[in-house]
Amino acid sequence: MVSKILTRTLLASVFLFAAASGRAQSVARLSNPVVSFFSSAPLEDIEAVNKKASGVVDWSKRSFLISIPIKGFEFRSGLMQSHFNENYLESDKYPDCTYRGTISGPVDLTKDGDYPVVTTGDLTIHGVTQRRSIPATISVRKGIASVSSKFNIRVADHKIAIPKMVFKKIAEVVAVTINSNLQ
Secondary structure (H helix, E strand, O other): OHHHHHHHHHHHHHHHHHHHOOOHHHEEEEEEEEEEEEEEOOOOEEEEEEOOOEEEEEOOOOEEEEEEEHHHOEEOOHHHHHHHHHHHOOOOOOOEEEEEEEEEOOOOOOOOEEEEEEEEEEEEEOOEEEEEEEEEEEEEEOOEEEEEEEEEEEHHHHOOOOOHHHOOOOOOEEEEEEEEEEO
């Protein structure tokens, strides 16, 4: 709960600072984000979608912060969602996934195009922080920027335990996709 409040306070502070300093145009927030994951295992494929992520990008510092509420993931089955929150991600104890870091690679927000970048930062899931470099694409169309990324997460890297009786239902590596406008 404390980390959730701290993350939201930090996001609000960034917005307020940017607006007060007259540099609001150099700060963008996630707009209409969609975060999904897919786990392919021998007995069952599992997928979920989350449309409740929040985040900011400070273009002048080329830095970002993204927060994803774990309970925001929606599954095709209520039972899957319950097991995900209670048994695997322990979302009451670890309510958010966060990724904070920097963006490398040229991006021209005044020119339409697709700009491949690499994000480097600290990815925290299930209370475990891993340093990651994750490729992404910043796209600009008619002055509107968006971000997309596809990457994999090994559940063991974040100490997410998979009970032996369900190991054939849950993959060791989960494919994650993120798409969002930046406004």
